[in-house]
Amino acid sequence: xxxxxxxxxxxxxxxxxxxxxxxxxxxxxxxxxxxxxxxxxxxxxxxxxxxxxxxxxxxxxxxxxxxxxxxxxxxxxxxxxxxxxxxxxxxxxxxxxxxxxxxxxxxxxxxxxxxxxxxxxxxxxxxxxxxxxxxxxxxxxxxxxxxxxxxxxxxxxxxxxxxxxxxxxxxxxxxxxxxxxxxxxxxxxxxxxxxxxxxxxxxxxxxxxxxxxxxxxxxxxxxxxxxxxxxxxxxxxxxxxxxxxxxxxxxxxxxxxxxxxxxxxxxxxxxxxxxxxxxxxxxxxxxx
Numbered sequence: 001x002x003x004x005x006x007x008x009x010x011x012x013x014x015x016x017x018x019x020x021x022x023x024x025x026x027x028x029x030x031x032x033x034x035x036x037x038x039x040x041x042x043x044x045x046x047x048x049x050x051x052x053x054x055x056x057x058x059x060x061x062x063x064x065x066x067x068x069x070x071x072x073x074x075x076x077x078x079x080x081x082x083x084x085x086x087x088x089x090x091x092x093x094x095x096x097x098x099x100x101x102x103x104x105x106x107x108x109x110x111x112x113x114x115x116x117x118x119x120x121x122x123x124x125x126x127x128x129x130x131x132x133x134x135x136x137x138x139x140x141x142x143x144x145x146x147x148x149x150x151x152x153x154x155x156x157x158x159x160x161x162x163x164x165x166x167x168x169x170x171x172x173x174x175x176x177x178x179x180x181x182x183x184x185x186x187x188x189x190x191x192x193x194x195x196x197x198x199x200x201x202x203x204x205x206x207x208x209x210x211x212x213x214x215x216x217x218x219x220x221x222x223x224x225x226x227x228x229x230x231x232x233x234x235x236x237x238x239x240x241x242x243x244x245x246x247x248x249x250x251x252x253x254x255x256x257x258x259x260x261x262x263x264x265x266x267x268x269x270x271x272x273x274x275x276x277x278x279x280x281x282x283x284x285x286x287x288x
Contacts, residue, residue, distance in 0.1 A: 051269060058262035077263040087260070090248040094228055097159065097244065101166040101227035106220045108167065109174025116175070117182040135172045142169075143236035150237055157239030165233050170223035177222060181215030182208075218279045225275055229268065 061072035081087050115121065116128055134142065146165050147156065155161030185208065193203040209216075231246035238247040245264065252261055 054262050055266045055269070057259060058266045060259065077259040078267075080258075081260050081263050081267075084260070087245075087248065087264070090243055090245045093159075093242055094245040097162045097166060098224050098228040100159075100163050101170050102220050102224045104163065104167045105170035105174050105223040105226075106216065109171045109219060109223070110178050110216055112171065113175045113178035113182060117179050131175050132172050134169050139169075139230075139232035143233040146233060147236040156237045157242040159242070161237050162234070162242070162244070165237060166227040166230060169230060169233065170226040173222040173226055174216075174219040177215050177219035178212060181212040185211055221275050221279050225272060229272065 058077055059073050059075070061074040061076065112131060116124065116131070121127060146161075150156045150161050150165075155164070189211070190203050190207050193207045194200070198206065229246070230244075231250070234244045234247045235250060238244060243251075245268075249261055249264060252258065
């Protein structure tokens with residue numbers, strides 16, 4: 001019996017460090033949960049709940065009263081929005097500006113990103129800092145400055161003025177996104193094409209551009225959102241002749257507060273979420 005017991009295989013033993021590391025992992029998970037919980041509560045209370053309240057008000061049949069409203073679902077306010085010529089004109093004007101801004105800023109920003117990443121320019125660091133200036137300078141300051149410049153040139157309230165202002169605001173988003181893709185791009189692929197006899201332009205359009213195309217597409221979506229959702233600068237350079245949907249919302253909040261504003265806000269949130277989902281798909285495809 002003694003011999004049989006002595007010959008039994010021993011149970012595997014773990015070093016003491018394994019228990020300490022396991023305890024450390026549990027402590028790390030608990031600490032992470034403790035730190036994340038207040039952040040989630042802050043997001044839920046300060047962002048998700050107000051947006052959800054606004055969306056629910058856009059479907060309520062009663063008036064725009066925050067103290068009491070009837071819980072009857074209706075699409076009346078969306079119908080009023082689509083049937084109002086002023087709202088439709090502001091929406092179409094915003095869409096035209098956003099689409100034109102997307103095209104202009106994508107082309108300009110992509111070319112600028114190529115020059116900043118690939119080029120050996122004097123003062124390159126200063127140029128990179130200046131290209132991000134529209135993101136750093138407060139939009140209210142930029143809006144006042146544009147009004148002082150555009151007003152004598154009769155560029156307030158028209159398509160050209162909005163296109164210029166929104167393109168300046170959207171280009172930094174394109175530069176950042178495309179520059180990141182160019183930094184990750186394997187330049188040996190382009191060099192191989194050049195060694196095989198391809199010209200510089202053909203190597204770019206055949207090798208470089210297809211590889212960074214998801215980043216360029218994502219940058220164009222960012223540019224569209226930067227233009228379509230912009231409100232501060234639009235407030236200064238709008239007039240009675242031409243106003244964006246954001247300026248129209250400001251005016252109705254001051255003079256004609258109705259649940260139509262909640263319906264418009266819900267549509268803007270839906271468009272933003274849809275486009276952000278598109279950006280996620282494009283960036284994921286680029287990484288693949």
